[in-house]
Amino acid sequence: METVSTNTAFGGVQGVYKHASKETGTQMTFSVFVPPHAEGAKLPVVWYLSGLTCTHANVTEKGEFRRACAELGLIFVAPDTSPRGEGVPDDAEGAYDFGLGAGFYVDATEEPFAKNYRMWSYVTEELPALVAAQFPADMARQSILGHSMGGHGALTIGLTYPDRYKAVSAFAPIVAPGIVPWGEKALPLYLGNDKAAWRRHDAVALIEDGARVDALLVDQGTADNFLEGQLKPKLLEQACKAAGIDLTLRMQEGYDHSYYFISSFMEDHLRWHAKRLG
Amino acid sequence: METVSTNTAFGGVQGVYKHASKETGTQMTFSVFVPPHAEGAKLPVVWYLSGLTCTHANVTEKGEFRRACAELGLIFVAPDTSPRGEGVPDDAEGAYDFGLGAGFYVDATEEPFAKNYRMWSYVTEELPALVAAQFPADMARQSILGHSMGGHGALTIGLTYPDRYKAVSAFAPIVAPGIVPWGEKALPLYLGNDKAAWRRHDAVALIEDGARVDALLVDQGTADNFLEGQLKPKLLEQACKAAGIDLTLRMQEGYDHSYYFISSFMEDHLRWHAKRLG
Numbered sequence: 403m404e405t406v407s408t409n410t411a412f413g414g415v416q417g418v419y420k421h422a423s424k425e426t427g428t429q430m431t432f433s434v435f436v437p438p439h440a441e442g443a444k445l446p447v448v449w450y451l452s453g454l455t456c457t458h459a460n461v462t463e464k465g466e467f468r469r470a471c472a473e474l475g476l477i478f479v480a481p482d483t484s485p486r487g488e489g490v491p492d493d494a495e496g497a498y499d500f501g502l503g504a505g506f507y508v509d510a511t512e513e514p515f516a517k518n519y520r521m522w523s524y525v526t527e528e529l530p531a532l533v534a535a536q537f538p539a540d541m542a543r544q545s546i547l548g549h550s551m552g553g554h555g556a557l558t559i560g561l562t563y564p565d566r567y568k569a570v571s572a573f574a575p576i577v578a579p580g581i582v583p584w585g586e587k588a589l590p591l592y593l594g595n596d597k598a599a600w601r602r603h604d605a606v607a608l609i610e611d612g613a614r615v616d617a618l619l620v621d622q623g624t625a626d627n628f629l630e631g632q633l634k635p636k637l638l639e640q641a642c643k644a645a646g647i648d649l650t651l652r653m654q655e656g657y658d659h660s661y662y663f664i665s666s667f668m669e670d671h672l673r674w675h676a677k678r679l680g
Numbered sequence: 681m682e683t684v685s686t687n688t689a690f691g692g693v694q695g696v697y698k699h700a701s702k703e704t705g706t707q708m709t710f711s712v713f714v715p716p717h718a719e720g721a722k723l724p725v726v727w728y729l730s731g732l733t734c735t736h737a738n739v740t741e742k743g744e745f746r747r748a749c750a751e752l753g754l755i756f757v758a759p760d761t762s763p764r765g766e767g768v769p770d771d772a773e774g775a776y777d778f779g780l781g782a783g784f785y786v787d788a789t790e791e792p793f794a795k796n797y798r799m800w801s802y803v804t805e806e807l808p809a810l811v812a813a814q815f816p817a818d819m820a821r822q823s824i825l826g827h828s829m830g831g832h833g834a835l836t837i838g839l840t841y842p843d844r845y846k847a848v849s850a851f852a853p854i855v856a857p858g859i860v861p862w863g864e865k866a867l868p869l870y871l872g873n874d875k876a877a878w879r880r881h882d883a884v885a886l887i888e889d890g891a892r893v894d895a896l897l898v899d900q901g902t903a904d905n906f907l908e909g910q911l912k913p914k915l916l917e918q919a920c921k922a923a924g925i926d927l928t929l930r931m932q933e934g935y936d937h938s939y940y941f942i943s944s945f946m947e948d949h950l951r952w953h954a955k956r957l958g
Contacts, residue, residue, distance in 0.1 A: 409936055409938055409940035409941075410903065410933075410934040410935045410936065410941070410944075411940035411941070411943065412943075412944045413944075416940055463741065463742050463939075464742065466744050466747070468944075469744070469747075469947075625688065655688075656688040657688045657689075658687055660687055661741075662689035662694055663688070665689065665690075665744075666688075666689050666690045666691075666746075669747075
């Protein structure tokens, strides 16, 4: 692991790091905020998965999470959203919603993406092992949240590993990628045409198929351009109701899809996580 | 005035606006956060002046001021740092520390800068009139803060108009531009070689020459690369001590010159302002 930068912030250290990933076959960059803490202490780890087009940098610069993480004693990790670099295949037309910046947190099985696009294993296995080795992290206390495509990632990962992630929440998540345009484009290219494979990467389908968590927190802006066409939080609400999952879905009046929305409610999410992380 | 963008944030509205400035002869862009407030209420106005190379956008995205402004009921205005656009003269070699992005909050008297570089009048007269007309602003309650070159601007403006600005503070300000490289380059190009003109744009010289405010708050990182060569807060400390100005100078261990530093202490500054704004 190589340190790209460190900056003192809110009494802790905001770092950016890179490493050679075995999963993606590329250099991967990620950011970690370590709050002020007693020497030798091990701290809970909050994973934040970003949305389409983002890198680690968007939330690191605009997410306004450090104040609450410093107060609550939380490590905050922000991975990139896809492999990047020469030789990594991209969308055929360079579109923003597939390929670079748009890994959808799956392990691709289709060519030419299968070699590099292994974001599921990267985020759930390889990067946690690195974080455990390099930072004062208590890996028995992890939680996960994300935005948009990263909200999809957080929900699907949290639903798949409910014992590992003690809290799961999302800002404006894609809750049912299997039936909205973003997912209908990306999932066949990464996973092929067998829709059974898609269902393991679709929060609503996972719940319908029996996945369970105790509780979910979702914030969704009412002025979000993607609300009707891509996000469809009501589908998550219906699935949670049928499954007996305690979903708190907050429709936030006038908020859009931007970091102005995310930063406004970041502290609420971190407090919700901290309570469940003990 | 034209609206470039508005985003709901922390219950208020973060806007970006532009207008044709008579002072600079250019289009000028600025941002305004209006916190949630009762209809008809008039709110105090905090002016934030940015540093070298910045536009309104840096603090708007990274400053983490909205949460505290929403709580405290403060309007937060961030102007640009220079005129911009075709025909606006720049540094002869395109350097970062003079010309575009580096107006130093003076009204230039030297050619070819005198026509456009009128940031003092723009920030103290023209933009306040526009803000008063367009936003729910109580112009009897204004305060000012800034970072680096903008800390210089905040201190010199606050010291010049102590009745108008009820609170004055700075992050890592240039306190004595007349005797450090940034100012020794910029001041003669904007103001000519008469050092009497420079002293009106030098916080330490202004205090030596009799300018007074009740109190100042300054945060300065100890790991700031510019601390020794350009910023020299001890000169401000000496001047304030001699003048009987109640300066709170906080040397912040390990902090650098970045927005990671500014955002860490922004809330402290805003609370300090709010107390003085009533």
